[in-house]
Amino acid sequence: MRFLQTLLHQAVRIEPDAAEDERGRFERSFCAREFATAGLPAAFVQHSQSCSFAKGTLRGMHFQKAPHGESKLVRCLRGCVWDVIIDLRETSPTYLHWQGFELASSNRHQLYVPEGFAHGFQTLCDDVEMGYLISTPYAAEFSSGVRHDDPAFGIVWPLPIAAISSRDLGWPDYL
Numbered sequence: 405m406r407f408l409q410t411l412l413h414q415a416v417r418i419e420p421d422a423a424e425d426e427r428g429r430f431e432r433s434f435c436a437r438e439f440a441t442a443g444l445p446a447a448f449v450q451h452s453q454s455c456s457f458a459k460g461t462l463r464g465m466h467f468q469k470a471p472h473g474e475s476k477l478v479r480c481l482r483g484c485v486w487d488v489i490i491d492l493r494e495t496s497p498t499y500l501h502w503q504g505f506e507l508a509s510s511n512r513h514q515l516y517v518p519e520g521f522a523h524g525f526q527t528l529c530d531d532v533e534m535g536y537l538i539s540t541p542y543a544a545e546f547s548s549g550v551r552h553d554d555p556a557f558g559i560v561w562p563l564p565i566a567a568i569s570s571r572d573l574g575w576p577d578y579l
């Protein structure tokens with residue numbers, strides 16, 4: 405696995421190191437030893453998947469509030485997405501900055517999202533499946549978010565929104 409620093413402090417993009425032969429390909433999607441060597445805390449307790457039907461669907465921008473903060477290892481299992489993270493850690497040198505990444509089942513890139521970030525994505529095709537390893541059990545009452553179009557961040561999304569939850573439309577202004 406190749407661990408590549410992103411523009412956001414401590415957020416890491418991970419590219420696979422595949423072994424290929426006449427049968428196809430083999431690669432690790434997670435390896436505790438390699439994550440430890442890269443200095444990434446990786447005690448995951450939950451694996452979640454979501455399926456989005458339509459191109460242009462937007463989910464986000466989500467996080468869990470303290471003391472149930474979570475880190476995530478995100479990948480696209482089918483199709484492709486524009487995946488976005490925002491650094492919401494007030495003491496971070498990249499506080500309020502966002503960055504977007506194309507995660508696709510074809511490129512098999514993953515994103516390590518540290519605790520204290522908001523995370524979301526927009527699907528770039530129909531029938532998209534996403535998978536996440538998550539460090540903290542789901543705690544509904546601590547589940548929170550910021551709006552995809554909040555002027556505090558100015559995120560640029562690639563497509564008109566085809567579907568979004570009413571909850572995600574209703575997050576108040578962050579600042």
Ligand SMILES: Cc1cn([C@H]2C[C@H](O)[C@@H](COP(=O)(O)OP(=O)(O)O[C@H]3O[C@@H](C)C(=O)[C@@H](O)[C@H]3O)O2)c(=O)[nH]c1=O
Pocket residue numbers: 452454463464465466467523524525536542569
């Ligand atoms: C996230 C989550 C949701 N749920 C329930 C709550 C609700 O009834 C239903 C759908 O939840 P949501 O609308 O929050 O699903 P979704 O918008 O797909 O939420 C996900 O969005 C992306 C961007 C993330 O980063 C994920 O961590 C997660 O927050 O599933 C769980 O039971 N466990 C979970 O871990």
